Amino acid sequence: MRALRTVVLAGVAVATLAVSTGVALADPSSTPPVTAIVATGSDTIQFLADQWSTDYNATSPTNPFYSWDAVNPTTGATGDTIETKNDSNCSIARPNGSGAGIAQLEAKLQNTAKTEYCVDLARASRNIKSSDGTGITSVVFAKDLITYSIYNGGNGVTNLTDTDLTAIYSCNASLISSSYTDAPVTWNEVGGTSTAAVIPVLPQASSGTRQQWLTDIGSPTLGTCVVNGANSSGGVIEENEGTNAEFTSTGNPTGYKNVLFPFSGGSYVCQADTGKCPNATGSLKLEDIDSKAPLTSANVINVSGLTAFPSTYIRSLFLVSLNAGTAASPSIPTSPINLRALLGNGDKSGWICGKNGTSTTAATDITNYGFVVASNCGTLTGQ
Incomplete structure (x- = not known):
């Protein structure tokens, strides 16, 4: 499936900005x-x-x-x-x-x-x-939005649909097509070239991003292929944290190229563009849903206008x-x-x-x- 735009921000420029803005x-x-x-x-x-x-x-x-x-x-x-x-x-x-x-x-x-x-x-x-x-x-x-992120240079694809995402977190490719089996989704089944299985990852259970993301993709029954809030060493996976061991070749040598992880668009911008937040994006990059880009060309979250990100994935932020x-x-x-x-x-x-x-x-x-x-x-x- 072809993406209209992939979000990748230059690490050197980001580092410089982070120093200058604090x-x-x-x-x-x-x-x-x-x-x-x-x-x-x-x-x-x-x-x-x-x-x-x-x-x-x-x-x-x-x-x-x-x-x-x-x-x-x-x-x-x-x-x-x-x-x-x-x-x-x-x-x-x-x-x-x-x-x-x-x-x-x-x-x-x-x-x-x-x-x-x-x-x-x-x-x-x-x-x-x-x-x-x-x-x-x-x-x-x-306002904020949530999209999925994948490992930059890995096997992931640059655009997915609602149905794709539901199937990925259900670990059930037959939800995409009756010609597929009830088994974890592989990248070639969602438009990629690799036959490796997608490894869907979620942040820890109390995360609002996790809860909103699961609601957005249809509240699927999580399959056994989901990495559910903790990495293989038992460490907690925090939301908006691409530096977790689960996303590195050292911490996950057999799977890091196949991870898929929900990420706040606003948090990504803050970490990787404005430099106002510590940059923990690691090697993760944001991708499109339903052929809509999460960020504009100015690296602002894409929440308004005719080409806005799908409304299902746009959320509000609150103080309670x-x-x-x-x-x-x-x-x-x-x-x-x-x-x-x-x-x-x-x-x-x-x-x-x-x-x-x-x-x-x-x-x-x-x-x-x-x-x-x-x-x-x-x-x-x-x-």
Whole structure:
């Protein structure tokens, strides 16, 4: 199958850009006070949230904003202990991913004096769903997309269809054609030349990108050929991480040329083009779905216009808070911390949506970190 465009970005130029523009700092430099607004959760938007912390706090807000990354930014450890706010009761296992961030928010852990919550927000690269529980609301702020990536120079193809992707993660080629067998899909069955089997890979279970991707490709029953969140050494596979051993000749010498892995378009741009995020794309490159390119010629995610990426794979990005209203009429809390200066209340009055046009800092950050400002920024979804 012929691709209209393949995304490959020059490593030397990217490295230079990363030095000149700087990479977002990670984790609070000191333990936040109990009166701070604290977020945990999604890997996809963690570096944007780090930048927001710097820029929002420069306005001297009553309640400053801090964000803890999904994994330890120094050691790469998952689930290590963090003290989200300056109170011993706020020591928790670091939430890794959208689902884990939302679960921590739902736990409603409070400081020793029971005056504040230890976590006020969850970063989420998917919207809330019924299995997350009740009493929460999501605030949309940006658009992103998910596509598949393959090893640059490997056996992969540059364009796949919805049906191809469903079959690949079902490990069932007969879903593509009745002339194929119920067995893992091979590259020549989806337009390639190699008879090697595709190795579909997924990030760890709490990843919002993983959950959204599986929804996008029709929620298939995962086949046994799927590398499901951990590599052959038992190491966790994080979303948007092309440097994992699973994607290298050293860590996966018999399979690295055949991997297929979902990847956030915005995160890829941030890592490989703007240089605002640490570059962990490795040897992975983004590819087309249904003959539509994930990025424009200017290396911006392709989410609008007649040639936009298929809408199924375009997603919104969110901050999730507790719900001070109802499922039908959600509201952003004003107590114990007033979150409305940051989030608004179902409108564009909050800092992240530009304070009704008086501040564009947050929007500039969204663009710099690879995403597109949502036209409905600030809109609430409650449950």
